[in-house]
Amino acid sequence: MPEDQLVTSAATIRVPAGTTAGTALRELDLPNKGPQAIVVVRDADGKLRDLSWAPDADTDVEPVAADTEDGRSVIRHSAAHVLAQAVQDLNPDAKLGIGPPIRDGFYYDFDVAEPFTPEDLTALEKKMKQIIKSGQRFSRRVYGSLEEAKAELAGEPYKLELVDDKGAGDDPEVMEVGGGELTAYDNLNPRTGERIWGDLCRGPHVPTTKYIPAVKLTRSSAAYWRGDQNNADLQRIYGTAWESPEAMEHYLAMLAEAEKRDHRKLGLELDLFSFPDELGSGLPVFHPKGGIIKREMEDYVRAKHIENGFQYVGTPHISKEHLFHLSGHLPYYSEGMFPPLRVDEERNEAGEITRQGQDYYLKAMNCPMHNLIFRSRGRSYRELPLRLFEFGHVYRYEKSGVVHGLTRVRGFAQDDSHSYVTPEQAADEIRHLLDFILGLLRDFGLDEFYLELSTRDDSPKFVGSDDQWAQATEVLARVAQESGLDLVPDPGGAAYYGPKISIQAKDAIGRTWQMSTIQYDFNQPAGFDLEYTASDGTKQQPVMIHSAKFGSIERFFGVLTEHYAGAFPAWLAPVQVVGIPVAEAFGDHLQEVAELLQRKGIRAEVDHSDDRMQKKIRNHTTQKVPFMLLAGERDVEAGAVSFRFRDGTQVNGVPVADAVEQIADWVAARRNESPTAELLAGQAQP
Incomplete structure (x- = not known):
């Protein structure tokens, strides 16, 4: 059969009735060996078919190569x-x-x-x-x-x-x-x-x-x-x-590298966090060094939220049951919540109930409480977008089999925010949030992304009308496409109350992590009877846009630990500078340098232990300290220090004032690469 009768487009071929897909492929001389070998075909309904499949009628199919998903x-x-x-x-x-x-x-x-x-x-x-x-x-x-x-x-x-x-x-x-x-x-x-x-x-x-x-x-x-x-x-x-x-x-x-970067292993080696059995599964504690990193992350993202028009709020960890009925979490998300706490029940001496108790739940989401803040007084259209934000601690009953280090926990802090907007403002707000999130992730050294659009399927777990879902999905899809990032569909992956965009970020060894989410919610505003006074004096229902920039502090901490293999950028490192004297006599000189650095807000300390200098260098290199300052007799006489970096490179005889300025400038710039002799020399150029 002539080739022009078999090929219907660059992506499809025609399989004649009664002919196998494999025969049609062979006539076109499509590859049957190597990574591009065609292994199956996809028919017009999207179904994958063996190459031995022969259709009853002429059929256009898409060849599927070995090196595709x-x-x-x-x-x-x-x-x-x-x-x-x-x-x-x-x-x-x-x-x-x-x-x-x-x-x-x-x-x-x-x-x-x-x-x-x-x-x-x-x-x-x-x-x-x-x-x-x-x-x-x-x-x-x-x-x-x-x-x-x-x-x-x-x-x-x-x-x-x-x-x-x-x-x-x-x-x-x-x-x-x-x-x-x-x-x-x-x-x-x-x-x-x-x-x-x-x-x-x-x-x-x-x-x-x-x-x-x-x-x-x-x-x-x-x-x-x-x-x-x-x-x-x-x-x-x-x-x-x-x-x-x-x-x-x-x-x-990549697997071998991932094993070396496992945040659970590095967390122990670097004394960052642990998972005590006494607390229970999925409930981490942060040690002082991990606490520094966590605080730096929180301080930075808090400041960025305020720059982007968010107002900081605070809400409790538990609530009466009724709140989660209003939000829809108990009807649609109860399996992800911890069992209720029965409180306030009173009994007499005979054991008879004299006052009925009520159930309280640990919160799995912050949004219901933010809705109460919005509803606490009348709102005008002039206040919208109204953006509320908090580091809210939430608790989710993850099954023990899926709990994993910091990346899947039962108790965590969300950098959780909710934007209340008019329907007309929704697209601009989503665009604003997406730009905010991508910028924030880049600030932490992640810079390769794609987007996932999660929509509903025919499952009864989703609430709302077809028109509401269609409108919300269209707005999210349009903004996502405008971003220029790849957009991957995720049918059935939406939250029960509306569709969402997830930002997927690639780490240093090519793995993809789901990070931030932006969710369009038309259901909770209805459930809470939220309203604002429009310009014509009528009462209107706002749209609620959920967004979590890190997703959770704990998960983002775990991802960053693996992305950087524990060698955190200097601005995040728990110990930014350590002084290592060549001999005990030179410790005071380095202590003075450390104090100069501390006055500039740098986390600096001096190793006055009895270990030999080479052992101290090994220890602090293993602890991934970004700047090590060495000092011997010549350095003290010259009023200088020598730099030693994680990669083993060194710069000798740097005047103390210059060294302090270079370190302070590096940290202030929030550079995410590890400092080296070459990079520091480049920074010092006029």
Whole structure:
């Protein structure tokens, strides 16, 4: 068939009726090897299809390459099947759970007699590579009936449960039981077509195992069938798979770097924070050094809020139950809140209740209390936008399995703000907030972003009319697009009361973190009967715009710790300068320098310990102090000091007055790079 009849656009090809997608691709000579190899196609409905799929009518499809997110997902799901085949080859008694792709990898759950050991993972990875090298073909098969599937899967109890769910009309495990059909994927001998192994699966898969060019098993853990602790205990094996060995090497190097940067480890080594068992899961405490960093962060963002027109307020940590009914949190967010505290109940000597108690809740959000401040008196349109802000401590009942260091906690402080605006002001306010947030994140050294637009789906958890959601979503989308940043859809990710924009920031090693949010809320103003007097004298309902710049102080602290690998910028560092005398006799000279620095607001101290100078340098380099000042006999005689930096570079014989000025200027400029001999010399240039 002529090529011009197959190609319909730069992004699509036409697959003729009765022809497989793979055949159409081959006629166009599209790549079938390397990172750009086409592994599946996407049809007009957005559904991914195997290359062996043949449509009933001429169909335009989009080729999906291995090095795309969808392509990697298919590779990883195929790798999970190869893992399951390897497990059952080496342990025929193993029973299969499920094996979906996940972010950056895959896992598969197994019911086995003994937990997997590191030696088991080595043997399984070796077996997987043998299977991959053999080039087995993935072949989709539709079961003729539920009975046929049950007969074939009689020895797989977990698969049988999925089949039963399918028969009941449910689809709880979409990766295993798919669409309107019940399907399996067989692994076939590439030469004889003989079935070697198979699994109940929705698919799609890569054409053959050779399309899995890089795979590695990373770890194993305990798991529960379908995540329910009341169900069977299983063993889960995690792995990663990529479109090329180079891509996997890059990912594994990033993992190794991420492990070195783990904020939980650095928090302990640098004496910043801890998680005492006595307090409970997800409740961190900040030590003095961590407290300095936290205070600097808070002071800076507080000042920035005031510069941007916000008024600082304060609200309590708990409230009566009724407040959270007004806001909608108890009807729609109760699973994220701690159980109530029953107070004020009184009983007589006989134990009879003489005064009814009432339930109080720890607040999970600050917005209901800000609404009460807005409602405390009449408001005029002339006051809008009215911007309220606080560092409000909130408490959320995160499940123990998802609590993680500072980045997922149960008690935290939000730099929480709410803008009350007229509907006409909403777009400008969102634009103002987005500019504010991006500028603030850049001030802390994050400068690569994209936006995520979270909208509602058909779930009943969302409140409000279609028109309200459409208007709010349109405003957010328009402002986001005007920013010039990439905008990624997140269907179903909205808050119950309205859509939101999330700012996703990339850190120093390329990981993406969800940071700030801007949410458009038309529901809470209605629930609290908020109103303002418009220019024509009528009472109107404001729009409420939620925004959190850090998200939470704790989470942002954890992200910054990993972004900088604990080597915080000098303006944030708990100890900015440490004096290290070459010998005890020169300590007084450095003490005088430290006092000069302290008068300029610099956190400076002198190490008067009995350790030798080289050990002191090692200790303070390990503690990631940005400026170390050394002094020996020549420095004292010259009224000078010598600089030593984190990277080991040094500048000798700097007059004390110049050294103090250079350090003070560096800190005042809030420079986020680590000082070095070269950078300091550049700063000193006229």
